[in-house]
Amino acid sequence: MPIELDDFITEVRGFLDAHATRRTGGAGDVQWGVGEDRITYFSTEAPEVEAKAVAVAKAWQRTRYENGFGWLTGPTDFGGRGLTTVHELVYDSLEAEYDVPDTGVLAVVGLGMIGPTILAHGQEKIKQRYLPAMYGGDVIACQLFSEPAAGSDLASVETKAVREGDEWVLNGQKVWTSVAHHAQLGLALCRTDPDRPKHRGITAFLVDLSLPGVDIRPLRQMSGGADFNEVFLTDVHVPDDHRLGEVNDGWRVALTTLMNERATVGGETGGPAGRAVSLPFLRELLRANGRLDDPATRRELASLYAGQAAAEYMNRQALRKLRAGVQPGPEASVSKLLYAQNLTRAAHFAADVVGPKLIADTGEWGTFSWTELLLSTPALRILGGTEEIMKNILAERVLGLPKEPGIDTKSPFRELRRSARSSA
Amino acid sequence: MSAGDETTVADADSEELLALREAVRDFLAARSDEAAVREVMIGERGYDEKVWSQMAEQLGLQSLVLPEAHGGDDAGFVALSVVLEEMGRALLPAPFFSSVVLAATALVAAGDDEAAGRLLPGIAAGTTLATLAAPGPDGAWHTGEGALAVAASPADGGGLVLDGTAGIVLDGATADEILLVVAAPEGPTLVSVPGDASGLTRTALRTLDPTRRFASLTLAQTPATVIGQPGAAGPVLAQVLDVATAALAAEQVGGARACLETATAYAKDRVQFGRQIGSFQAVKHKLADMLARVQLADAAAREAAAVLDGADPEGDPGVASAVAHIVASEAYMSVAAENIQVHGGIGFTWEHPAHLYFRRAKSSQLLFGGPNAYHERLLARVGI
Numbered sequence: 001m002p003i004e005l006d007d008f009i010t011e012v013r014g015f016l017d018a019h020a021t022r023r024t025g026g027a028g029d030v031q032w033g034v035g036e037d038r039i040t041y042f043s044t045e046a047p048e049v050e051a052k053a054v055a056v057a058k059a060w061q062r063t064r065y066e067n068g069f070g071w072l073t074g075p076t077d078f079g080g081r082g083l084t085t086v087h088e089l090v091y092d093s094l095e096a097e098y099d100v101p102d103t104g105v106l107a108v109v110g111l112g113m114i115g116p117t118i119l120a121h122g123q124e125k126i127k128q129r130y131l132p133a134m135y136g137g138d139v140i141a142c143q144l145f146s147e148p149a150a151g152s153d154l155a156s157v158e159t160k161a162v163r164e165g166d167e168w169v170l171n172g173q174k175v176w177t178s179v180a181h182h183a184q185l186g187l188a189l190c191r192t193d194p195d196r197p198k199h200r201g202i203t204a205f206l207v208d209l210s211l212p213g214v215d216i217r218p219l220r221q222m223s224g225g226a227d228f229n230e231v232f233l234t235d236v237h238v239p240d241d242h243r244l245g246e247v248n249d250g251w252r253v254a255l256t257t258l259m260n261e262r263a264t265v266g267g268e269t270g271g272p273a274g275r276a277v278s279l280p281f282l283r284e285l286l287r288a289n290g291r292l293d294d295p296a297t298r299r300e301l302a303s304l305y306a307g308q309a310a311a312e313y314m315n316r317q318a319l320r321k322l323r324a325g326v327q328p329g330p331e332a333s334v335s336k337l338l339y340a341q342n343l344t345r346a347a348h349f350a351a352d353v354v355g356p357k358l359i360a361d362t363g364e365w366g367t368f369s370w371t372e373l374l375l376s377t378p379a380l381r382i383l384g385g386t387e388e389i390m391k392n393i394l395a396e397r398v399l400g401l402p403k404e405p406g407i408d409t410k411s412p413f414r415e416l417r418r419s420a421r422s423s424a
Numbered sequence: 425m426s427a428g429d430e431t432t433v434a435d436a437d438s439e440e441l442l443a444l445r446e447a448v449r450d451f452l453a454a455r456s457d458e459a460a461v462r463e464v465m466i467g468e469r470g471y472d473e474k475v476w477s478q479m480a481e482q483l484g485l486q487s488l489v490l491p492e493a494h495g496g497d498d499a500g501f502v503a504l505s506v507v508l509e510e511m512g513r514a515l516l517p518a519p520f521f522s523s524v525v526l527a528a529t530a531l532v533a534a535g536d537d538e539a540a541g542r543l544l545p546g547i548a549a550g551t552t553l554a555t556l557a558a559p560g561p562d563g564a565w566h567t568g569e570g571a572l573a574v575a576a577s578p579a580d581g582g583g584l585v586l587d588g589t590a591g592i593v594l595d596g597a598t599a600d601e602i603l604l605v606v607a608a609p610e611g612p613t614l615v616s617v618p619g620d621a622s623g624l625t626r627t628a629l630r631t632l633d634p635t636r637r638f639a640s641l642t643l644a645q646t647p648a649t650v651i652g653q654p655g656a657a658g659p660v661l662a663q664v665l666d667v668a669t670a671a672l673a674a675e676q677v678g679g680a681r682a683c684l685e686t687a688t689a690y691a692k693d694r695v696q697f698g699r700q701i702g703s704f705q706a707v708k709h710k711l712a713d714m715l716a717r718v719q720l721a722d723a724a725a726r727e728a729a730a731v732l733d734g735a736d737p738e739g740d741p742g743v744a745s746a747v748a749h750i751v752a753s754e755a756y757m758s759v760a761a762e763n764i765q766v767h768g769g770i771g772f773t774w775e776h777p778a779h780l781y782f783r784r785a786k787s788s789q790l791l792f793g794g795p796n797a798y799h800e801r802l803l804a805r806v807g808i
Binding site (some may be wrong): 402 | 527588684688691692699700702703705708711712713716719720721723724726727744746748749750751785795798800801802803806808
């Protein structure tokens with residue numbers, strides 16, 4: 001029997017009071033010019049600073065786990081608590097009232113997407129081996145999905161996996177792999193049969209990133225930091241029991257991951273970037289720049305805020321439905337589109353208000369600091385499925401419009417590559 | 425109809441509200457389809473009296489949201505939203521918004537039992553048509569700047585008389601009772617004037633949206649009855665605006681969804697270059713954008729109605745309504761225009777209904793002042 005919600009709340013409060021500090025002041029109390037003025041979406045820290053933050057994140061996840069809050073919805077057999085999504089939502093909203101370390105490096109990809117995928121498709125002993133370690137904060141997991149020639153067209157992955165006895169030998173190159181440089185485990189999509197149609201010749205493997213032949217190279221982003229990586233796989237030997245799902249059935253495995261990805265990305269509202277779209281913060285930005293009485297700026301502020309508030313209403317209503325047991329459908333892609341649009345719009349709005357002090361660092365609080373968010377926004381329209389792919393999903397799966405003709409999902413993968421090359 | 429049905433079914437509406445939606449949709453499909461709307465929109469009165477009385481007698485729509493004490497059913501704003509969405513979807517030409525939303529809300533908000541007892545039962549039964557105007561300097565809805573256009577002064581034999589022009593009054597030519605916010609010595613005051621009052625001249629106006637009528641009212645020493653306290657209309661008007669903009673948002677969502685559904689159906693049906701145009705990404709992505717706008721407006725309108733019903737203790741009705749008014753106004757206008765674009769030349773013809781939605785979208789967006797007013801109204805509601 002799941003614990004009663006009231007008892008659960010008491011338990012969570014007790015845990016948080018014992019292990020964390022409650023935040024003081026509400027969102028309405030903005031003290032302009034005081035404290036940190038950075039508004040980041042991606043990390044721009046030096047590697048050693050970042051490594052320290054990762055250690056802190058792992059430690060907090062371990063504390064959660066040891067006290068029974070590391071994996072609330074997971075099955076008890078694998079270290080979960082066996083509770084409902086409602087309990088998880090309640091926990092999240094309570095924890096938001098406390099100052100706790102940001103665990104995004106573990107949670108967004110590993111716990112949010114890879115964990116559920118292992119749970120759905122992994123063998124018993126693999127679940128036993130990795131799930132408690134992941135939710136216990138010891139193992140960070142990443143996707144090994146995209147490749148230089150397989151971006152939006154993910155089913156065109158070319159990384160090869162060839163069977164050798166009880167093992168598979170992996171060769172290929174993965175790219176845009178967020179957090180791989182902090183991770184111990186990767187979920188790789190590999191081509192196992194190029195003579196089958198592209199969606200039906202892929203197999204999914206869990207790859208221990210400490211194995212010989214795994215080479216992880218951070219990629220520097222336009223925003224300055226390096227959150228994502230290239231991962232080269234050269235003769236990496238993976239045991240067959242690390243395969244998820246059946247041979248050549250890896251696309252189904254990938255869909256489990258992707259479904260969880262879109263739900264995660266669309267649901268983000270907080271974080272340091274949340275401040276950029278918070279009304280009290282924007283009001284102070286206008287006041288500090290003498291624009292509070294400028295009609296054009298006021299109009300843009302109102303329009304920006306209306307869009308942001310409505311998107312929050314939409315997320316709140318989706319949460320209410322989730323609580324009532326209704327799973328989000330493809331229409332959840334709307335939320336991801338709006339999130340990217342709103343944050344992008346807010347960054348440009350702030351930049352316009354700040355004016356020339358954004359193009360050169362004068363040292364003034366709350367001015368040049370907006371460059372970090374501004375330079376992160378282009379990624380929001382790309383990561384986790386580009387805006388164009390999201391719109392295809394909405395149009396095809398919600399509105400029922402026909403698919404693009406000429407996309408070949410029937411011919412053997414080997415022939416697709418050949419014909420594309422010869423026609424180019 | 426795959427688009428709208430899927431998104432409607434997926435929402436958390438209760439069985440009761442789904443049944444109400446279906447009843448209203450079926451009724452309007454039967455009694456106010458496009459042919460009927462077109463007939464009424466060129467007629468003199470601008471609505472079908474028979475349909476209006478059936479709405480009251482068979483479905484009880486006029487009484488739905490009104491207080492029980494005055495012949496209503498107290499069904500709440502979420503229920504009202506469902507009805508208005510369907511009316512917006514069908515472009516129903518009827519004095520529902522003026523009488524049931526604007527005038528009735530003002531009567532309730534004014535807290536004047538005598539006036540409520542005199543007018544609300546008739547409004548609830550559909551036998552009295554009322555309207556409300558708060559004319560500013562340009563004769564349209566007063567947005568807070570400048571003086572009210574109609575002034576009240578003491579009459580010789582006691583009571584008040586009105587002078588001035590209410591330039592753009594919703595259903596002003598057909599209303600039995602006209603509520604006005606006027607400038608009195610005590611401040612803005614809510615008054616009522618019967619449609620046949622002395623010194624009142626009503627002129628029906630040409631309108632952008634033929635399914636929604638407006639009139640210009642000139643008042644010369646016209647006797648009026650004060651509703652509530654003299655000088656107390658400010659807070660009443662604010663409350664009316666919250667309800668009216670939330671209600672309008674629901675109607676706008678209904679219209680916007682109709683545009684999305686029509687455009688989607690056409691994109692599946694129309695073949696060019698040997699394929700359905702909806703398979704081209706240029707068209708497909710346009711429709712995805714339309715869907716996103718409609719979903720956002722829907723979320724905002726739902727929130728506003730729920731907050732007005734007191735269902736969300738964190739919600740502020742002033743903020744939620746102002747947000748809904750902006751988001752739904754802009755979504756409807758954009759989607760109505762894109763609907764024409766998806767249809768191409770046929771969408772620009774008089775025979776195609778796309779222009780009726782375009783007209784309704786712009787007319788609704790500007791009804792309470794438009795972008796010039798609604799952005800500032802939201803900022804005022806959040807204290808900026």
